[in-house]
Amino acid sequence: MSGVFQKGPGSLARCGLRSCSARRRWVLLMEVLVIAGLCNFLTGCSEKPQISQTPISWTTEVNRERPIVTASLSDASQTNKxxxxxxxxxxxxxxxxxxxxxxxxxxxxxxxxxxxxxxxxxxxxxxxxxxxxxxxxxxxxxxxxxxxxxxxxxxxxxxxxxxxxxxxxxxxxxxxxxxxxxxxxxxxxxxxxxxxxxxxxxxxxxxxxxxxxxxxxxxxxxxxxxxxxxxxxxxxxxxxxxxxxxxxx
The missing domain is CATH 2.40.40.10 (RlpA-like domain)
Known part of the structure; x- marks a missing residue:
């Protein structure tokens, strides 16, 4: 205990330096955490939301067989004349x-x-x-x-x-x-x-x-x-x- 409260210019200087250094490290740490949190927030805002998509049926262009339009589907069907x-x-x-x-x-x-x-x-x-x-x-x-x-x-x-x-x-x-x-x-x-x-x-x-x-x-x-x-x-x-x-x- 006596060492902690020891008087003298040298002791006070050493104690002040240690205290200042600790406070500086604490401030720097807080700044890093704040900046990291801000970056994560901005990144999250820039990302597109995930949209739940229903399965694409075969009737769409993406997942469909591509049959040619047969005569039975066309307007020029041979049925009438x-x-x-x-x-x-x-x-x-x-x-x-x-x-x-x-x-x-x-x-x-x-x-x-x-x-x-x-x-x-x-x-x-x-x-x-x-x-x-x-x-x-x-x-x-x-x-x-x-x-x-x-x-x-x-x-x-x-x-x-x-x-x-x-x-x-x-x-x-x-x-x-x-x-x-x-x-x-x-x-x-x-x-x-x-x-x-x-x-x-x-x-x-x-x-x-x-x-x-x-x-x-x-x-x-x-x-x-x-x-x-x-x-x-x-x-x-x-x-x-x-x-x-x-x-x-």
């Missing part, structure tokens, strides 16, 4: 489509896909693999203006190919389409989504409609039977072989 619309179709083709139409389009080039559940015009569809799929219903066919556009699995629609669109079958798939009015049957490659008009079960290419014999009618009652997955390389051996039964004398 197929022969007139077919005659006018060449006038609506872009110069690029006309040029591509003169050349043989590549086959395949897409990918195997079943896809997520999706909605069109308020109706939900669930793509799935169904090995026993068979259905009887109305078929329609693609118009010329969809020639050379991409299909839902990344292939190119060719109006001269034996292809089709279906709402739920895996892509690409092979199905047998039989026109019930005349018994003609063709194996086709399903590589797109559609049709989405009520009562229709499949959209076929213009070539398929001609081969089956209903191109001039626009729609036809058909039977569709799933055969299995189609090769990714675009091989159409099975499709072409099925034509031989139609053309046989």
């Amino acid at each position: 197929p022969s007139e619309s077919a005659a006018k179709a060449s006038q609506t083709l872009t110069s690029k489509a006309r040029a591509e139409r003169r050349h043989k389009l590549r086959k395949g080039g897409g990918y195997h896909k079943i896809g997520k559940r999706y909605q069109v015009a308020g109706i939900w569809y669930t793509p799935k693999h169904d090995a026993d799929y068979e259905e009887t219903g109305i078929a329609s066919w693609y118009g010329d203006k969809f020639h050379a556009q991409k299909t839902a699995n990344g292939e190119i629609y060719d109006l001269n190919a034996l292809t089709a669109a279906h709402r739920t079958l895996p892509l690409p798939s092979l199905v047998r389409v039989t026109y019930l009015a005349n018994g003609r049957s063709v194996v086709v490659r399903v590589n797109d989504r559609g049709p989405f008009k009520k009562g229709r079960i499949i959209d076929v290419s213009a070539r398929v409609a001609r081969e089956l014999g209903f191109a001039d009618k626009g729609t036809a009652k058909v039977h569709v039977k799933y055969l299995g997955p189609a090769p990714l390389d675009g091989s159409d051996e099975q499709e072409q072989a099925s034509l031989m039964t139609i053309r046989a004398p």
Whole structure:
């Protein structure tokens, strides 16, 4: 105790220096804490608030399969006056489509896909693999203006190919389409989504409609039977072989 209260100029000076140094350190510490707190406050104000986002459905551009608009969805559907619309179709083709139409389009080039559940015009569809799929219903066919556009699995629609669109079958798939009015049957490659008009079960290419014999009618009652997955390389051996039964004398 005597050491603490020891009198003398030297002792007072030493005590004053220590006290001053402690106060200075305390002030500096408080300044650092205040500045740090202010920086955190300003940083928090500048950050954007976290907004809870609902899952994006397949119907949005971000997470959606990109099927081309089929003839059954377009205003130029072949249903009413197929022969007139077919005659006018060449006038609506872009110069690029006309040029591509003169050349043989590549086959395949897409990918195997079943896809997520999706909605069109308020109706939900669930793509799935169904090995026993068979259905009887109305078929329609693609118009010329969809020639050379991409299909839902990344292939190119060719109006001269034996292809089709279906709402739920895996892509690409092979199905047998039989026109019930005349018994003609063709194996086709399903590589797109559609049709989405009520009562229709499949959209076929213009070539398929001609081969089956209903191109001039626009729609036809058909039977569709799933055969299995189609090769990714675009091989159409099975499709072409099925034509031989139609053309046989």
